[in-house]
Amino acid sequence: MPANKHTYLQIHPADNVLVALTDLNAGTVIEFNGDIFTLTTPVAAKHKFTIAAMQSGEDVHMYGVLVGRMSKPAQKGEAITTENLQHASDDFKLSSRKTKWHVPDVAASYRDKTFMGFHRADGSVGTGNYWLVIPLVFCENRNINVLRDALSAKLGFAKPRGYETEVDSLVQMYKEGKTTQEILQADLELSPEAQATSKLFENIDGIKFINHDMGCGGTRTDSEALCGLLAGYITHPNVAGATVLSLGCQHAQGSILQDEIRKRDANFSKPLVMLEQQKLGTESNLLHEALKQTFAGLIEANKQTRQPAPLSKLCIGLECGGSDGFSGISANPTLGYLSDILVSLGGSVILAEFPELCGVEQEMSDRCVTEQEAQRFMHLMRTYNAKAEADGSGFYANPSPGNIRDGLITDAIKSAGAAKKGGTSPVMAVLDYPEKVTQPGLNLLCTPGSDVESTTAEVGSGANVVLFTTGLGTPTGNPVAPVIKIATNTAVFNRMPDILDINCGTIIEGEETIEQAATRMLDYVIEVASGLKQPKAVKLGQDDFIPWKRGVSL
Known part of the structure; x- marks a missing residue:
């Protein structure tokens, strides 16, 4: 039978x-x-x-x-x-424009819907209200951590961990002379969920302290790209203001950062504290000044409140990580349908991870609204792949062992499914990292396939919400933009409910259509954008931030 x-x-x-x-x-x-x-x-x-x-x-x-x-x-x-x-994929060349697309029937029902966001002077709207504390160079990472230890808990922004009781049990067993085997076999009493301290500033969603390992010692190009990325975060609609610590002698100079900020917002008016350690002298001078000026900035940032905004003010990053053989037939096309809804409403979406567009270059270049954008996309793809091959690899090496184990055995299979996140709408602009989104509609952003680097880049380009599909499970988050994790299959959703938000395994099981899953997801996005719900990554304080060094990262 x-x-x-x-x-x-x-x-x-x-x-x-x-x-x-x-x-x-x-x-x-x-x-x-x-x-x-x-x-x-x-x-x-x-x-x-x-x-x-x-x-x-x-x-x-x-x-x-x-x-x-x-x-x-x-x-x-x-x-x-x-x-x-x-692995094998077709070659690609400049061809005719193919920009006809399917406008979802349900788009009209979202035409008058709004979300509650923070309106910025440049016309953008944030889904959150954060203060950033960031270093221009890795030499300042320790001082960033000192500021975090001084400010987070006292102002009510520390994320409770809740594992102290387990550690107390382990210490007690050691003091009692328990053997290693007895300790390993012991059932630890789980801590009750710790309660966060009440926030002093009720309209601020958090102070985010970011570390990185760049700013000096690498290429000047990498330092300049870092300044562009940091400028993208400082001017981001989810950011109310920032404190920047500089050593002073590094490649990534404050003047470069200021230039990059002006490129993104010529009339930049947010509170910005920039302090240079070599000018201020002692560490205590630097930190005392940072604490006072940051606290003053928080007072100003707290005056902002959520107000209604049209869905056209949403800029959604489309991301995947820990992908599997169901990604391209459940979660990714669901994101594609949601993308088409948002584009039809005047919103913006970002499709990135260029190593995962290998094999669909012809389709994506044909969808570009102008030949100039198509040429730029093809140039970036060829240049990136050539660099990878020169370093002994290529796009063909993108799939991870987990991808391969779960059905994505060539890069072209992975890419064909990953591209479904971009829906059917025309490509309005092609951006090179770390450029900012300025066009409504579908934007292609050159990033690596590495999901944390790519998510970091999408937010730096303006995504105020990120939709992240996964078949294997990943805790990935971002310091300033909510990252909503979507499972491609029910098994992983049930196995990892602490890090996953939405299940698209229902599509595989025939319980709902892609269209139904997309509208369910968009309704959730609106609640998250309004501050009514928190994705798991936000609750856990999963603040992943990895700048891309323009070497090969697949």
């Missing part, structure tokens, strides 16, 4: 492999397009299998594009693996 047709899927009519939606045993009978055949090997959920015998060198298509080439023959009904498939 043939297997249930809901246990496997052809993603695109041109595909010559099927995706297993559940684990399928060898011998399972498959009925597809009037043909009946038997699986010759087991096929794990999320992996692919052939629908005809394939020869070495034969092309494999998924999502309607070339995603690999057979490295050895395969029987009909055989699993596609790293043993029989190698």
